[in-house]
Amino acid sequence: MTDTTDTTGTEGGELRRLLRGIEVFAGELPSFDPLDTPGTPVELFTQWLRGALRAGVREPHAMTLATADGAGDPAARVLILKDVDEQGWQFASDGGGPKGRQLAARPFAALTFYWAPLARQVRVRGPVVRAAEQVRAADFLARGAGARAESLLGRQSRPLADLAERDAAVAASLARLAEQPELVSPDWTVYAVQPETVEFWQGDRQRRHTRLVYRATGDGWAKQLLWP
Numbered sequence: 001m002t003d004t005t006d007t008t009g010t011e012g013g014e015l016r017r018l019l020r021g022i023e024v025f026a027g028e029l030p031s032f033d034p035l036d037t038p039g040t041p042v043e044l045f046t047q048w049l050r051g052a053l054r055a056g057v058r059e060p061h062a063m064t065l066a067t068a069d070g071a072g073d074p075a076a077r078v079l080i081l082k083d084v085d086e087q088g089w090q091f092a093s094d095g096g097g098p099k100g101r102q103l104a105a106r107p108f109a110a111l112t113f114y115w116a117p118l119a120r121q122v123r124v125r126g127p128v129v130r131a132a133e134q135v136r137a138a139d140f141l142a143r144g145a146g147a148r149a150e151s152l153l154g155r156q157s158r159p160l161a162d163l164a165e166r167d168a169a170v171a172a173s174l175a176r177l178a179e180q181p182e183l184v185s186p187d188w189t190v191y192a193v194q195p196e197t198v199e200f201w202q203g204d205r206q207r208r209h210t211r212l213v214y215r216a217t218g219d220g221w222a223k224q225l226l227w228p
């Protein structure tokens with residue numbers, strides 16, 4: 001796009017006009033009554049996830065994972081949600097990469113889901129634990145051959161010289177897996193965010209947004225409305 005590039009925030013920037021012209025919360029939105037909600041955030045999350053699937057949201061199980069390193073510097077990236085149970089909100093990754101190192105230094109994270117057609121956001125915060133050996137092995141073995149071959153290389157987020165280097169390494173890894181299909185990457189890790197707070201945000205075209213946060217009390221959950 002050609003842009004008269006106005007990074008100073010003054011009127012006239014083409015990109016700025018483009019951004020201002022984008023409609024927010026278009027179309028029919030669901031209602032949300034925070035007084036008529038289940039006792040646990042897992043139940044409400046499950047209802048909302050099913051609603052997102054029914055509404056045709058693509059990859060509604062994709063979420064932004066925010067972590068911090070030992071110095072407190074943040075990083076965020078999108079991951080796939082693997083499960084939600086009493087362990088918490090679970091995801092899997094190469095534990096030897098940047099996010100794995102960050103979680104080792106500071107085992108605390110935030111997750112954010114955004115389901116645009118429904119104007120719904122869910123935010124989860126809490127300490128992060130690593131799942132047991134048999135859980136991570138089962139998760140790894142349930143992945144497709146291509147995904148396992150790539151993970152087995154243990155190179156996620158490292159510099160790559162060119163795409164041919166990737167293809168050759170993955171092909172060699174696939175051949176290795178064909179010989180030893182039971183191989184499990186030593187770095188593959190299943191993590192669980194154990195929620196301290198889970199916030200549900202329902203957008204509204206008239207800006208009557210509704211926010212409900214569940215806070216863990218030790219023996220259950222307390223619910224609280226928040227100002228939007």
Ligand SMILES: Cc1cc2nc3c(=O)[nH]c(=O)nc-3n(C[C@H](O)[C@H](O)[C@H](O)COP(=O)(O)O)c2cc1C
Pocket residue numbers: 059062075076077078079080081091092093094097098099100156157
């Ligand atoms: C929709 C989507 C789903 C993704 N799912 C995963 C995942 O489940 N696990 C994973 O390690 N990376 C996943 N990624 C890639 C991550 O966003 C990220 O690039 C990678 O994990 C490296 O992150 P890091 O350098 O912060 O460790 C996904 C990316 C997208 C866009």
